[in-house]
Amino acid sequence: MVVLLAAAVIGGLVWLARLKRDGTRTDRARTDGAGPGLPDRPFGGKRVPSALMAQGRIDVCGLTKEYRGVRAVDDLSFTVEPGRVTGFLGPNGAGKTTTLRMLLDLVEPTAGTATIGGVRYADLDQPIRRVGAVLEAGAAHKDRSGRDHLRIVCQSAGILLARADEVLELVGLGAAAHRTFRGYSLGMRQRLGVAAALLGDPQVPILDEPANGLDPEGIRWMRDLLRTLAAQGRTVLVSSHLLGEMAQLADDLVIVAAGRLAAQGTVASVIGSMTYLSRTLVRTPEPGKLAAVLGSDVVVTPAGDGGAYVTGADAVAIGDAALRAGVAIHQLVTQLPDLEAAFLELTAGKAAIR
């Protein structure tokens, strides 16, 4: 009996010690590399522990939303992985915002599911500690200060109100904290939206057009912020129209058109799948002769400045043909399509507004 009691007491003490040690470790992990600025990239943007993968992955499966007979989103399926920035692209009316709203339980899907870490948003415990969303840059009461707006979100979510001041400093709105939302510029409103999304230090930041209205410095700030969030192992989903910005920022792309998936993959693989859009710039003193030896399947168009664009043959084929025909080549440059060209090709002919 005494032995059993002693074993229970010792077991309890060991359990308590482990609990305390884990707690200390967690505290250290939280503060390590998290100075006043943005911390290092603990996962280098590549390898993410599998537990986090499961927690933060977004799975959209067969998602459909019909409004009065019009399918705004049509059997859409894609995944968004942790540790990466995923760009969510599509023309106006392609169903991006509707998809994000279905993901956040604001819009009821007609069919299909959208889960975060395998759980529907509505079923998440303390959702804003898991998911932080920016949906509308203008989503605050015009007469309320930015600080009060955030404090109300804190209060609703059971977060200490002082967190509002922390995120306001983080997004650079500390000086404008007490100004009413009416007096905020569009860029400041975007920053306030991001501040609201970061209140719960979420694993999954979801941002709908966050760069709209930002000046170049603001866009750079947003890019650094999102890259840092992804580097910390978070699942960053960003919808945007700014294709150039997305090409620099995103690791992965999900492109939708007319409510359907047009492409998904890494930026390189999506653009790479469009190799038929690539062309070769050739400078030669005998463009006519080169065109003749390349054959009728190859299209040669003048590029101005004495050069010509060749489509239908790659640089190797052009070089070999020129060598055989004794045509001098002064310059031979392969030009791959950029994201804009790939995007326009992928979404071409699909009705933007339905």
Place this chain on the structure above:
Amino acid sequence: MTALLDSAALDQAGDTGTTLARLLRAEFMKLRTTSTGWLFLVGFIVFTAASLAINGFGSHYQLYPQQGLVSRAQGLAEAAQAHSPAGVAAIAASMMTSGQRVGVLFALLLGVVIVTSEFASQTAAVTFVTVPRRATVIWAKVTAAACCGALFWLMGTVIAAVATPPFLYSQHVSTSLAGWIVARSVLLNLIGFAVWGVFGLGLGAVLRNQMASVIGAIVVYAGSFGAETAFTLPYNLFHQSWLLAAPVIAPALAYAVMIMSGQAFPDAPSGWVGAVIMFGYTAALVAGGIALTKRRDVI
């Protein structure tokens, strides 16, 4: 996962109350941090003060009828009636609830604004993303609307309680403000303010559009007073006596029947009928508002 920045705030627990309690406190923060709630309160105080003044003049002429306006005999009879214990108690009750019959409009409209401002300022998405339990969000708003109604009542009653004793003293009459007639009127008004606040909230939750809800609330309130006239025609045609009591189905008349010690209109039914109708409308609007809020997409 590393925190984005050192957060002293996130390491500490915030409000650990139930979701409903947290949301209710958030609702009060929303009201405190915009000018709308304060404007309503100031407007109500000014309205109450003005009503007290007008009511004071009316009561004075009730106690001391002006020569020339009525015949001497009629004046003496009215004055005697007003000076009787019941008459003085009625005057005290009327003073203590000055302006409250129309003042409930402030509670009604604030109830409308509590829910519709979320849609007008597009904060509904923020609210529902923060707490995706829509029914709980509406219940918090219902509670906030009832509390705001009660606050209006408290302000009005405190102002009246400060002004009424000196007024009665100046008119050389006295009565106990704790007497049943006065207390009944005051307490029924508390219920009335809370119920009208919730009525407005339910209406706003059903309609969502702020302008439509405000107009709807005013039409429902003011339009009720046309119900008596509206039922005159069917009564003249069918001569059914229940048609004379039927105007009680209009919300503002149901409310009047509920709170008034005398008859709100000729052939008015008992107070409990008004209460049942008023609570019925309010419950139906809240139930409808919750059901629609749960079903509708937030876009």
